Amino acid sequence: xxxxxxxxxxxxxxxxxxxxxxxxxxxxxxxxxxxxxxxxxxxxxxxxxxxxxxxxxxxxxxxxxxxxxxxxxxxxxxxxxxxxxxxxxxxxxxxxxxxxxxxxxxxxxxxxxxxxxxxxxxxxxxxxxxxxxxxxxxxxxxxxxxxxxxxxxxxxxxxxxxxxxxxxxxxxxxxxxxxxxxxxxxxxxxxxxxxxxxxxxxxxxxxxxxxxxxxxxxxxxxxxxxxxxxxxxxxxxxxxxxxxxxxxxxxxxxxxxxxxxxxxxxxxxxxxxxxxxxxxxxxxxxxxxxxxxxxxxxxxxxxxxxxxxxxxxxxxx
Amino acid sequence: xxxxxxxxxxxxxxxxxxxxxxxxxxxxxxxxxxxxxxxxxxxxxxxxxxxxxxxxxxxxxxxxxxxxxxxxxxxxxxxxxxxxxxxxxxxxxxxxxxxxxxxxxxxxxxxxxxxxxxxxxxxxxxxxxxxxxxxxxxxxxxxxxxxxxxxxxxxxxxxxxxxxxxxxxxxxxxxxxxxxxxxxxxxxxxxxxxxxxxxxxxxxxxxxxxxxx
Ligand SMILES: Nc1ncnc2c1ncn2[C@@H]1O[C@H](COP(=O)(O)OP(=O)(O)O)[C@@H](O)[C@H]1O
Ligand SMILES: [Mg+2]
Numbered sequence: 001x002x003x004x005x006x007x008x009x010x011x012x013x014x015x016x017x018x019x020x021x022x023x024x025x026x027x028x029x030x031x032x033x034x035x036x037x038x039x040x041x042x043x044x045x046x047x048x049x050x051x052x053x054x055x056x057x058x059x060x061x062x063x064x065x066x067x068x069x070x071x072x073x074x075x076x077x078x079x080x081x082x083x084x085x086x087x088x089x090x091x092x093x094x095x096x097x098x099x100x101x102x103x104x105x106x107x108x109x110x111x112x113x114x115x116x117x118x119x120x121x122x123x124x125x126x127x128x129x130x131x132x133x134x135x136x137x138x139x140x141x142x143x144x145x146x147x148x149x150x151x152x153x154x155x156x157x158x159x160x161x162x163x164x165x166x167x168x169x170x171x172x173x174x175x176x177x178x179x180x181x182x183x184x185x186x187x188x189x190x191x192x193x194x195x196x197x198x199x200x201x202x203x204x205x206x207x208x209x210x211x212x213x214x215x216x217x218x219x220x221x222x223x224x225x226x227x228x229x230x231x232x233x234x235x236x237x238x239x240x241x242x243x244x245x246x247x248x249x250x251x252x253x254x255x256x257x258x259x260x261x262x263x264x265x266x267x268x269x270x271x272x273x274x275x276x277x278x279x280x281x282x283x284x285x286x287x288x289x290x291x292x293x294x295x296x297x298x299x300x301x302x303x304x305x306x307x308x309x310x311x312x313x314x315x316x317x
Numbered sequence: 318x319x320x321x322x323x324x325x326x327x328x329x330x331x332x333x334x335x336x337x338x339x340x341x342x343x344x345x346x347x348x349x350x351x352x353x354x355x356x357x358x359x360x361x362x363x364x365x366x367x368x369x370x371x372x373x374x375x376x377x378x379x380x381x382x383x384x385x386x387x388x389x390x391x392x393x394x395x396x397x398x399x400x401x402x403x404x405x406x407x408x409x410x411x412x413x414x415x416x417x418x419x420x421x422x423x424x425x426x427x428x429x430x431x432x433x434x435x436x437x438x439x440x441x442x443x444x445x446x447x448x449x450x451x452x453x454x455x456x457x458x459x460x461x462x463x464x465x466x467x468x469x470x471x472x473x474x475x476x477x478x479x480x481x482x483x484x485x486x487x488x489x490x491x492x493x494x495x496x497x498x499x500x501x502x503x504x505x506x507x508x509x510x511x512x513x514x515x516x517x518x519x520x521x522x523x524x525x526x527x528x529x530x
Pocket of ligand 2: 357358359403479
């Protein structure tokens with residue numbers, strides 16, 4: 001590890017704790033998958049109920065800590081950019097190795113999975129008969145796998161950054177891109193985002209929580225795309241500067257955190273509410289409402305910078 | 318209704334309850350009888366969801382209490398059962414009155430109503446003149462009566478009494494039997510662990526359950 005700064009060290013400790021808890025919960029989850037039978041009153045089942053109760057509490061805190069830890073991760077990457085030649089922000093750091101890109105993707109996926117799990121756990125703990133315990137523990141092996149991959153990528157990434165080698169800055173990474181996927185996103189970001197918003201709102205108005213959850217996946221992806229290609233140039237007031245990370249820096253008033261917290265809050269609660277509906281058959285109405293409110297807030301945030309730019313300069317970028 | 322099906326409670330070095338079954342219908346009064354150490358207190362604790370069985374099914378008022386997560390178990394205890402503990406379990410530093418009104422704390426009962434109800438019970442049990450005294454300073458018999466008043470103050474549908482007359486004289490025992498008769502008349506369920514002949518031979522019980530193995 002060439003960059004064992006405190007922020008990275010915190011992450012490593014968190015991973016160690018998480019791994020330890022995950023091993024315990026994986027053991028219990030295997031037992032639940034094989035043995036769980038709530039109507040059974042045998043010693044085995046009672047023991048299992050005690051264990052699931054304990055593990056649920058542990059995992060609740062482990063996942064809950066993992067959510068703000070994401071911000072530490074982004075912040076640490078941003079800080080590291082000043083050590084790497086060519087990097088202006090976290091984008092350069094994440095692009096410094098072949099693992100960085102996948103690391104951030106897995107981190108985001110796990111963030112969402114954590115919220116889904118926490119939601120199922122929340123509704124499970126509000127019922128006397130623990131109706132979702134079996135589902136909750138069936139999710140653990142999946143989470144164990146995705147977190148395991150994230151952890152591995154994290155170690156590979158930070159172990160293989162070579163401070164002597166210059167890296168690309170975000171301008172190069174996001175602006176001069178010719179890959180098919182990125183070209184698609186950069187050209188259609190705004191219309192994609194509009195479509196996702198309309199779909200999300202329609203599902204909300206028609207009271208279709210599962211569709212609403214699915215639409216939120218699209219909204220999350222389109223929301224990031226529109227932020228990079230449509231909104232961020234207006235924040236930087238520079239048509240060629242397209243980057244989702246520089247907006248997190250003090251020079252731009254840490255604006256990015258507002259964008260990400262709103263987008264994540266809205267889409268994660270929408271997705272989790274959809275999954276919960278799928279499992280239980282009834283929609284957690286308040287979560288769906290919170291999701292829609294935050295998604296609207298994100299739309300307004302996104303519109304704010306281009307519109308105010310237009311009002312002062314009478315032109316679009 | 319209290320229904321045990323093949324309940325076992327095992328500790329590291331003892332098995333106070335083994336393969337025990339019983340059924341007490343709603344509104345019935347039952348006596349749990351057996352020598353000391355035969356598991357009476359443990360059975361009451363199981364019925365009150367104060368502890369969990371090692372195996373077996375426990376159903377109280379239609380609820381599988383052995384499977385209740387702790388938050389629900391404490392809610393169940395608060396709302397559904399009144400327990401007269403063998404060792405009283407009073408808060409020694411609180412006054413008798415505060416001890417007696419303790420179960421009403423989480424409810425939204427107005428203070429005046431709480432006091433009225435407490436004094437009514439304490440008067441019946443002859444401890445109303447001890448209301449302001451710290452429970453730790455009460456005599457054994459007085460503590461037992463304070464514990465009885467506390468168990469009954471929120472009119473629980475199920476009353477569990479663990480040797481409730483162990484420290485009461487004949488006159489007070491009669492008073493308690495009167496109170497129990499009142500509970501029975503109201504159609505509430507009553508389970509009394511005792512070997513006091515005054516209770517077993519009073520005719521209050523609909524059934525006697527033996528805990529001998
Ligand atoms: N928490 C405990 N840990 C270990 N042993 C216990 C515990 N509670 C009760 N026992 C044992 O269980 C047996 C029965 O106790 P108890 O239910 O109090 O009987 P009873 O009320 O009929 O006298 C006793 O031998 C006691 O030592
Ligand atoms: Mg006893």
